Amino acid sequence: MVISLNLTQSVFLGVLVFLLGSFIVKKVPFLERYCIPAPVVGGLLFSIFHLIGVQTGTYSFTFDMALKDFFMIAFFCTIGFSASLKVIKAGGITIGILFVISSIMLVIQNVWGITIARLFGLNPLIGMCAGAISLMGGVGSSAAFAPIMEQNGAVGGLTVAITSATFGLVMGGLVSGPIAKRLIEKRHLMMRQKSVDAKPEVDYSSLQVEDEVTTIEVKNMAMGFFQVVIAMGFGTLISQLIAMTGMVFPAYVGAIFAAAIYLNLGEKFHWRIRKKEIEAFGSLFLNVFLAMTIMSLELWKLVSVAIPLIIILIGQVLLLALFAYFIVFLVAGRDYDAAVITAGFYGYAMGATPNAMASMSAVVTHYDRPSPKAFFTVPIVGGFLMDFAMAVLIMAHMNLILQGVL
Numbered sequence: 001m002v003i004s005l006n007l008t009q010s011v012f013l014g015v016l017v018f019l020l021g022s023f024i025v026k027k028v029p030f031l032e033r034y035c036i037p038a039p040v041v042g043g044l045l046f047s048i049f050h051l052i053g054v055q056t057g058t059y060s061f062t063f064d065m066a067l068k069d070f071f072m073i074a075f076f077c078t079i080g081f082s083a084s085l086k087v088i089k090a091g092g093i094t095i096g097i098l099f100v101i102s103s104i105m106l107v108i109q110n111v112w113g114i115t116i117a118r119l120f121g122l123n124p125l126i127g128m129c130a131g132a133i134s135l136m137g138g139v140g141s142s143a144a145f146a147p148i149m150e151q152n153g154a155v156g157g158l159t160v161a162i163t164s165a166t167f168g169l170v171m172g173g174l175v176s177g178p179i180a181k182r183l184i185e186k187r188h189l190m191m192r193q194k195s196v197d198a199k200p201e202v203d204y205s206s207l208q209v210e211d212e213v214t215t216i217e218v219k220n221m222a223m224g225f226f227q228v229v230i231a232m233g234f235g236t237l238i239s240q241l242i243a244m245t246g247m248v249f250p251a252y253v254g255a256i257f258a259a260a261i262y263l264n265l266g267e268k269f270h271w272r273i274r275k276k277e278i279e280a281f282g283s284l285f286l287n288v289f290l291a292m293t294i295m296s297l298e299l300w301k302l303v304s305v306a307i308p309l310i311i312i313l314i315g316q317v318l319l320l321a322l323f324a325y326f327i328v329f330l331v332a333g334r335d336y337d338a339a340v341i342t343a344g345f346y347g348y349a350m351g352a353t354p355n356a357m358a359s360m361s362a363v364v365t366h367y368d369r370p371s372p373k374a375f376f377t378v379p380i381v382g383g384f385l386m387d388f389a390m391a392v393l394i395m396a397h398m399n400l401i402l403q404g405v406l
Contacts, residue, residue, distance in 0.1 A: 005061065013295065014288050014292035015288060020046075021037070024042070033173065037287075038287065039294060043297070054300060055300065063296050065292060065296065072289045075282055075286040078279065078281060078285065080257065081227075083260035086267055095377050095381060102349065102381055106132040109316060110393075112315055114127040120307070122308060123153050124401050126149075129161040130164045130309055130312040134164035134165040135349065136348075138353075142164070144250050144252060145161070146160070171351070172352070172359070173355050173358065177359050179346055184367065187334075189339055190367060190369070221274075224274035247399055249391060256391070328346075329342045339363070341371075343356075344356035345382075348382030353378075
């Protein structure tokens with residue numbers, strides 16, 4: 001029996017799946033502790049239910065996903081409204097350093113995934129789905145990039161990417177804290193005191209990333225939504241210009257750049273950008289987009305790639321741990337702040353920015369010593385700068401593979 005859901009029913013089911021996931025996350029401490037998103041929980045449960053029906057031959061589902069791309073583009077557009085050049089400049093050289101080494105790690109994750117995929121005779125794009133797309137990118141980027149990989153021959157790429165991203169969320173929470181703990185204790189970082197005469201590069205504790213508005217007003221919700229739609233509209237023009245170059249990019253790329261331009265023009269000419277309202281819409285768009293994406297996963301496609309996927313993911317955990325311990329800590333300053341940044345780096349490079357924030361919070365709470373530098377720089381790099389890098393580097397890797405260069 002095939003159950004076909006129309007457009008409205010598909011969105012309706014996505015919302016129900018998200019609400020189910022939210023309920024379960026609140027009831028299961030493990031899921032909340034490791035920042036597992038509610039759409040992932042609810043979506044995977046439904047996809048398992050779908051798997052049972054397909055494997056037994058009793059039922060299956062088809063969905064109308066026409067609105068899924070709208071929710072995806074709208075979400076990434078809201079990310080663009082965080083890309084304030086003024087804030088980035090205020091962060092000093094540490095942000096630039098962390099961005100560069102994060103981009104290097106993104107390339108390493110892809111190279112490892114591509115290499116193992118080729119050793120097992122798989123499409124190398126499958127290796128990318130178990131690389132930076134799902135790990136550095138997280139669940140959201142997996143849902144955005146993996147369908148493009150599937151269109152270019154990576155059968156089951158979306159399922160591989162979402163599975164890898166979920167694995168990354170858990171490992172990001174498990175491994176990041178112990179890395180920071182070992183660095184702090186082995187190198188006696190708590191014993192070191194900076195000279196009282198030393199002037200910090202930037203007074204991070206005085207910087208404010210958030211808008212001064214701390215509450216959302218109903219009357220401003222409409223304007224926030226309109227600003228997102230305007231940026232999305234101009235973003236389609238940017239996407240069309242990019243398409244004229246012959247390169248393939250996700251549909252959201254134009255929107256995220258348009259939103260960033262809108263924001264920075266607004267700051268220059270003193271337009272009122274409804275950041276809090278836009279952030280709220282972003283959360284809504286992301287939750288529905290992810291729920292619809294994950295509930296439609298075809299888990300039965302994982303069987304043929306199970307062994308190489310396990311090898312790829314174990315290797316990713318180890319490679320990232322070594323890179324964070326020996327490289328990130330070194331270039332971040334080799335002090336207590338650097339250790340906390342290292343924990344945050346592992347959190348977002350293996351999972352997501354919420355993982356990074358949770359890991360850093362656990363570290364500073366354990367040692368009862370704050371790290372304003374880490375809490376300022378990590379969200380900026382992991383939260384939106386890497387979204388821009390992903391759009392360029394991931395698609396560059398894919399295009400090089402399709403052209404036979406990689």
